[in-house]
Amino acid sequence: MLQVYLVRHGETQWNAERRIQGQSDSPLTQKGEDQAKQVGDRVRSLGITHIITSDLGRTRRTAEIIADACGCEVIADPRLRELNMGVLEQRHIDTLTAEEEMWRRQLVNGTPDGRIPEGESMQELSDRMHGALQSCLELPPGSRPLLVSHGIALGCLVSTILGLPAYAERRLRLRNCSISRIDHQQSAWLASGWVVETAGDVSHLDAPALDELQR
Ligand SMILES: O=C(O)[C@H](O)COP(=O)(O)O
DSSP states (O other): OEEEEEEEOOOBHHHHTTBOOTTSOOOBOHHHHHHHHHHHHHHTTTTOOEEEEOSSHHHHHHHHHHHHHHTOOEEEOGGGSOOOOGGGTTOBGGGOOHHHHHHHHHHHTTOTTOOOTTSOOHHHHHHHHHHHHHHGGGSOTTOOEEEEEOHHHHHHHHHHHTTOOGGGGGGSOOOTTOEEEEEEEOOSSSOSEEEEEEEEEOTTOSSOOOOTTOO
């Protein structure tokens, strides 16, 4: 059975400021660096063989810290990037106009091909995240990869594995440096294929991780 660990990157400056990041980037805060170190301490004994990360700066930095603890190399995969949030990137969540808020809402209310102008749809995000996950099946037998990605991207992946629509991810809180685990298995009892073992575990963090909705 292949176990795949999923980690959202550590808190960033724009997370703390409630600013939309998408595929724009801001550095980890000191708290975010500390969170990444706590993930490293948590997973160093789990036999991680590969650290595969979104190629954005915040995820690369998180992956480097975890890789130091695990003694692994870091592999970048742009398919693990956050949803492209188009013209709203870098905007403060609380400054959106009614029309801009409608764009954001249609991403997560099932609007067919809903997207922020110049951004990605949730289906497009789901397709590339599943592509990155399926690539883990091609790793050598006995591999145990850890993927570093983003809140909406990981929420979309876990939701769709559960058979929920890609936009259901707004009902799954994946805080900074939370650890989730999904397994690929053949089972007569559980569903065969990908199953969710853990989602959003933050018990390894010494302080509650911020979340866009709870500052
Ligand atoms: O700000 C965003 O784009 C998302 O809400 C969270 O993205 P992140 O997981 O990359 O911080």
